Amino acid sequence: MSAAIELRQVEKSFGEVAIIRNVSLSVAQGERHALIGPNGAGKSTTFNLISGYMAPTSGTVLLRGEVISGLPPYQINRRGLSRSFQVTNVFANLSVWENLRCAVLWATGQRYSFWRNIDNLPEVRTRTAMILEDINLTARRDVPAGLLTYAEQRALEIGITIAGGADVILLDEPTAGMSHAETERAVALIRRLTEGRTLLIVEHDMSVVFGLADRISVLVYGEIIASGTPDEIRGDPKVKEAYLGEEAA
């Protein structure tokens, strides 16, 4: 079986500056994989390359064995890969309900339909309602997303990401800026919602990373310096030196 996500010798440069150098990475189907590394290591850029937000300068990205590098984001999304954003990126003037519904429409085959009434689509309604309950925002259903609290917006961000039913999920720092209690709730949510799907997650909170991930890859200055199980990563001297240091001790 081919890997859910595979990066082969991917490079990304902005002018002379190489942000990602020769990154090869493989995420197996159904695996929870964490990408860690210091600030500026290129984690978000890696996400941007996988999700089609940017095209790699060289190398290929594969989704279940098919080449997706160079495709626009919406085509990659239609193939079953969905991502969240580090900085909350929702539809601020639309209600929570509308936000989730927009994320459900393509997946339920509505395409650019202008002949169907949005209220007469039971499948869209049911799926939106299910996601709404999953992310525990039922009480905030009609509130514009821009008026939600930070933690609620982060939950909505995850909700939009998973609403289309993609089986490969990329989450970019889903717990950034959350309190301890909020982080715990968010992790439980992520664990539940990504059950049976492939997850690639960028995260700074090491307790989250080691609690959630089956495998971890460490990115430093645009290069993967180690990839393995949490135990292997903990014991890796290169990782200790380059990044984990006192945090893992």
Add this chain to the structure above:
Amino acid sequence: MTVTSLSAAPPLPTAAEKLKFYGLWVATAIALLALPHVFGSGASLTMFSLIGISIIFSLSYNILLGQTGMLSFGHAVYYGLGGFMVVHAINIIGANKLPIPLPLIPLIGGLTGLFFGALLGWVSTQRSGTAFAMISLGVAELIASSALILRSFFGGEAGISANRTKLLRVFGWSFGPQIQIYYLVAAWTLIAIIAMYALTRTPLGRMCNAVRDNPERVQFVGYNPHVVRYLAFCFSGFFAGIAGALAAINFEIANSAYLGAAQSGTVLFAAYIGGIGFFIGPIVGAILVTILSLGLSDLTQVWQLYFGLIFIAVVLFAPGGITGLLMMHRPLAKGGTLLTVLPSYLIALVPTAAMIAGLILALETIVHYTVNPGDDSHIKAFSVAFDAASPYIWATSVILIVSGYLAARKTWSWVAHAWDRASSEAREKGFAA
């Protein structure tokens, strides 16, 4: 479908709500039918026809600006091309005695708008924001200058005229009298409003709003924002073409003014003043702007100047437009605290009106000295006669502006206080803005 998940969904409209909704359309249709029996003069029928045309045009514009977040400076292109094509169509159909009656002619205008929207829109909708606005301006200039160069199609300065009464008659209607044109426009207005409202309630319509809010995120839920914008643009062109066709039928002429920057500006103006954030906003704006442009031009020669001032005032003080202002009061009305702010409005109105009166006096005086300096200084504006050369008038104007401004500042801060109290009271009762 599970019961638990559906309890999280917003309730579907009940039978009573649906009845109320459809009742509203029926009531509108009846009102449109009855209107000529209440105001039957030729002038009012013409005004109603112009309002209907303006409503369709403004709503079509708001598919772009309000629904999809595209600021166009050249929407008159599709209106004008629809109008020109219809004038030619009427002439051809009339000359060849083709069996096409006048009520179907606006469809030709719509298809023309759709065709040119589809043709010119693909490139311009690649981006929204500044790039789209600039391209719309460029295309508008291109088409408007072509109208003066390609004389055979556009008729140059004079334009092209047609005789609408020469077509196949249905029910014996010749469409000569204005009342018959009124009914034609009214029917098309109602159809267009319903169609454009229905469009907002479709998956495409909802994705238009999503593209307006955040085109980047749209790409990551499977949609291509360019296609969404392009389809919105095509629909917008279609309805603009219908409006242009009705205008051409109403005036029996199409000229280069149909496609010009002023026409594009007017529709932006109407949509914005009415409120682009609401479906009915452009309808309100179209009604108001049409009445103002017909009414103000009788009252003062610089009526366009007042248009500009009104526009600036709306952009600065009521970015949600008139509809936005009214909608702000909904939570207060529901919470029962609306009456507590009304006295402060009335108080604030007095110095504000004084300031505006002073401004008008100053403007009209300046106009007298700059536009017609040689004329008699006893002028008349807004049906009030005064002597523009009199120092008393100048002093009055200055006093009104200065004291009105100072008092208005004070009284509007009272309004803000009363507003804060009323809205927090309403919020406590559960009616948040």
